[in-house]
Amino acid sequence: MTETTGSDAATRARQRNRWNATDLALIAVFAALVAGSALIAAVPVAGLGVPITVQTLAVMLTGLALGPGRAFAAVGLYVLLGLAGLPIFSGGRSGLGVLAGPSAGYIIGFVFAATAVGWLSALVLRRTAGRPGRGRPALLFAAAMVSSIIFVHGLGILGVMVNAKLDFSKAFLGDLVFYPGDVIKNVLAVTIALTLHKAFPDLLLRRVQTVRPAGPAAGSSSNAKAAQRP
Numbered sequence: 001m002t003e004t005t006g007s008d009a010a011t012r013a014r015q016r017n018r019w020n021a022t023d024l025a026l027i028a029v030f031a032a033l034v035a036g037s038a039l040i041a042a043v044p045v046a047g048l049g050v051p052i053t054v055q056t057l058a059v060m061l062t063g064l065a066l067g068p069g070r071a072f073a074a075v076g077l078y079v080l081l082g083l084a085g086l087p088i089f090s091g092g093r094s095g096l097g098v099l100a101g102p103s104a105g106y107i108i109g110f111v112f113a114a115t116a117v118g119w120l121s122a123l124v125l126r127r128t129a130g131r132p133g134r135g136r137p138a139l140l141f142a143a144a145m146v147s148s149i150i151f152v153h154g155l156g157i158l159g160v161m162v163n164a165k166l167d168f169s170k171a172f173l174g175d176l177v178f179y180p181g182d183v184i185k186n187v188l189a190v191t192i193a194l195t196l197h198k199a200f201p202d203l204l205l206r207r208v209q210t211v212r213p214a215g216p217a218a219g220s221s222s223n224a225k226a227a228q229r230p
Helices: 002-017 021-037 057-067 068-084 096-098 105-126 136-163 170-201 215-228
Strands: none
Touching: 021 057, 021 068, 057 105, 057 136, 057 170, 057 215, 068 096, 068 105, 096 105, 105 136, 136 170
């Protein structure tokens, strides 16, 4: 009975981790969300040639809402479509030529940041399951900030150094202008993500909850222990 139950649990776990039509639709919707955020008027930043946009909000929300796999697919799809020629990068830019511009590192960083914050958010949701009020918002915000600092800002600075021919100190100082806006955008992303998780508990939680053995298995275990008692 225990082996059968374990096999059923493994089958359910595989089915749960397999993408279905809903997952594909979410990937398309969030890819469109990231693309749409690029169309909102950007604020130019002197020195780097990289504008301030609301894309970071959409990217981090994608990871927070979908988890690592689907977030990687959604933001990766956005980047691939832009590189293929659709004018969905900031300022209506498109094509492979973007990779030679100062924004290249930031655009590539979007994919990794969404994946990282998706993985971290899944970990946070797993650890705070059943007690979401105990630090979950702060932990999700920390996950978003760490992901954006390491990947968006880290790769962004590297891209500016390579393509704009700036040394590290100038690229780093120029990048600091993005931090205040990122704090605000990450707060908004976490707030929206928490609302989505509350309204649609299966959006991400179903992919991070641990599959527990069914009742018969637990009962068999209890019976076995009882049989061993004198």
